[in-house]
Amino acid sequence: MSAARRGGGRLGQRLSRATAVLGCLLFLGGFVLVAVLYxxxxxxxxxxxxxxxxxxxxxxxxxxxxxxxxxxxxxxxxxxxxxxxxxxxxxxxxxxxxxxxxxxxxxxxxxxxxxxxxxxxxxxxxxxxxxxxxxxxxxxxxxxxxxxxxxxxxxxxxxxxxxxxxxxxxxxxxxxxxxxxxxxxxxxxxxxxxxxxxxxxxxPFRPLLWAIGSGAALILLSVLTGPLLRGAARIGEGDGPRRK
Missing domain, CATH: 2.10.109.10 (Umud Fragment, subunit A)
Incomplete structure (x- = not known):
């Protein structure tokens, strides 16, 4: 597998993890602030x-x-x-x-x-x-x-x-x-x-609701794209040169 493809696979996985982390922060943070302020x-x-x-x-x-x-x-x-x-x-x-x-x-x-x-x-x-x-x-x-x-x-x-x-x-x-x-x-x-x-x-109810909804959407996006990125990386690894 080429270095470019390996790098792209790693970048995709990092982006997926970052999306999940950001989603969790928005989702949980929004709920916590609603509980504190309301x-x-x-x-x-x-x-x-x-x-x-x-x-x-x-x-x-x-x-x-x-x-x-x-x-x-x-x-x-x-x-x-x-x-x-x-x-x-x-x-x-x-x-x-x-x-x-x-x-x-x-x-x-x-x-x-x-x-x-x-x-x-x-x-x-x-x-x-x-x-x-x-x-x-x-x-x-x-x-x-x-x-x-x-x-x-x-x-x-x-x-x-x-x-x-x-x-x-x-x-x-x-x-x-x-x-x-x-x-x-x-x-x-x-x-x-x-x-x-x-x-x-x-x-702040409206922005907090937006944060909770956005967080849920990012978490769902990470769940859906994570397996696809890992599968693409495995396929890429199988494209490398093989010894006879």
């Missing part, structure tokens, strides 16, 4: 439908309460609301005056009507009128199924503290991962974009 959560009720529904599995990006913006869907734990973590949408933050509703049935934040495209078509922003000034470092929370959500409005009518401290938030829901037909990122709450502070920046 927490899984099972949605217990339909109070956040249609954004997330009962028995959906979601991934929530671990964030500090100071990072929360209007429109975020957050996981929080507050003893006065119950023992278990809860999921609601932030519709107003400290210093805001939140009210409902205008003539079009829309939520008002600091007098501005908010278009909430994540609500069911035709559903008003609230089935009961209210107005509340949110204390500093507190959050006013509502479910997306406004007719069937126990949230800050409910506590207002019961004479209880209606808001939740920012530091009660543990994570921001970013994606639905189960069932498969609902897999994907949550839609952005664009109706809050023009308010001071704007919207939260997306977390």
């Amino acid at each position: 927490q899984p959560y099972a949605i217990p009720t339909d109070s956040m439908a249609p954004t997330v529904r009962s028995d959906d599995r979601v991934l929530a990006h671990r964030v500090a309460g100071a990072e929360v913006r209007r429109g975020d869907v957050v996981v929080f734990r507050q003893e006065s609301w119950g023992e278990l973590p809860m999921v609601k949408r932030v519709v107003a933050i400290g210093g805001d005056t939140v009210a409902c509703c205008d003539e079009g049935g829309r939520l008002l934040v600091n007098g501005r009507p908010i278009v909430e495209r994540y609500l069911d078509v035709g559903e008003p922003a609230s089935t009961t009128p209210f107005e509340h000034e949110v204390p500093e470092d507190e959050l006013f929370l509502m479910g997306d199924r406004r007719a069937d959500s126990l949230d800050s409005r409910t506590r207002l009518t019961e004479g209880e503290p209606a808001t939740v401290p920012r530091d009660a938030v543990t994570a921001r829901v970013e994606a639905t991962v189960w069932p498969p037909d609902r897999f994907g990122l949550l839609p952005r709450a664009s109706g809050f974009a023009d308010l001071p502070g704007g919207l939260s920046q997306p977390g």
Whole structure:
């Protein structure tokens, strides 16, 4: 076998091994970072439908309460609301005056009507009128199924503290991962974009998903091409001069 052919065979095998190593790094590294940066959560009720529904599995990006913006869907734990973590949408933050509703049935934040495209078509922003000034470092929370959500409005009518401290938030829901037909990122709450502070920046879920998928593809490519390269090398060795 010629030196060029032997060199080509060795180069192909090295490339195959390098592809496998890179694939493993991307695949495993992506999974590790998802486990570190995100927490899984099972949605217990339909109070956040249609954004997330009962028995959906979601991934929530671990964030500090100071990072929360209007429109975020957050996981929080507050003893006065119950023992278990809860999921609601932030519709107003400290210093805001939140009210409902205008003539079009829309939520008002600091007098501005908010278009909430994540609500069911035709559903008003609230089935009961209210107005509340949110204390500093507190959050006013509502479910997306406004007719069937126990949230800050409910506590207002019961004479209880209606808001939740920012530091009660543990994570921001970013994606639905189960069932498969609902897999994907949550839609952005664009109706809050023009308010001071704007919207939260997306977390790293999309690039991490890309890394995991790319890693899996590279591993598969290595598995498929490795035997072909080794077979080609063996065939090349058989082409060399033979003694009689």
